[in-house]
Amino acid sequence: xxxxxxxxxxxxxxxxxxxxxxxxxxxxxxxxxxxxxxxxxxxxxxxxxxxxxxxxxxxxxxxxxxxxxxxxxxxxxxxxxxxxxxxxxxxxxxxxxxxxxxxxxxxxxxxxxxxxxxxx
Numbered sequence: 001x002x003x004x005x006x007x008x009x010x011x012x013x014x015x016x017x018x019x020x021x022x023x024x025x026x027x028x029x030x031x032x033x034x035x036x037x038x039x040x041x042x043x044x045x046x047x048x049x050x051x052x053x054x055x056x057x058x059x060x061x062x063x064x065x066x067x068x069x070x071x072x073x074x075x076x077x078x079x080x081x082x083x084x085x086x087x088x089x090x091x092x093x094x095x096x097x098x099x100x101x102x103x104x105x106x107x108x109x110x111x112x113x114x115x116x117x118x119x120x
Contacts, residue, residue, distance in 0.1 A: 074098035
């Protein structure tokens with residue numbers, strides 16, 4: 001399962017959503033957690049200095065889904081479809097959805113944009 005930044009934030013936040021936290025940590029423990037480069041970038045860009053060692057430690061147990069040219073091409077297609085339907089979806093979310101689609105995994109998230117993308 002590809003864990004989106006929105007789910008990571010809930011899982012790592014002291015007062016985050018307990019259900020999301022349990023799901024994220026279960027996925028890590030089971031070896032089924034994945035992220036892609038844009039998720040890692042968003043996490044590292046928003047993390048406080050004290051949180052970086054924890055992220056680095058977790059990184060060892062999380063599958064890294066490469067953002068290949070095929071993933072980028074799928075993201076471009078999703079962007080065109082979203083625009084045609086009148087949706088404005090952040091580029092990062094399009095790339096994450098394209099990555100999940102390419103690798104055939106579901107996304108754990110707390111972001112309404114993924115519902116819009118799924119409707120495409």
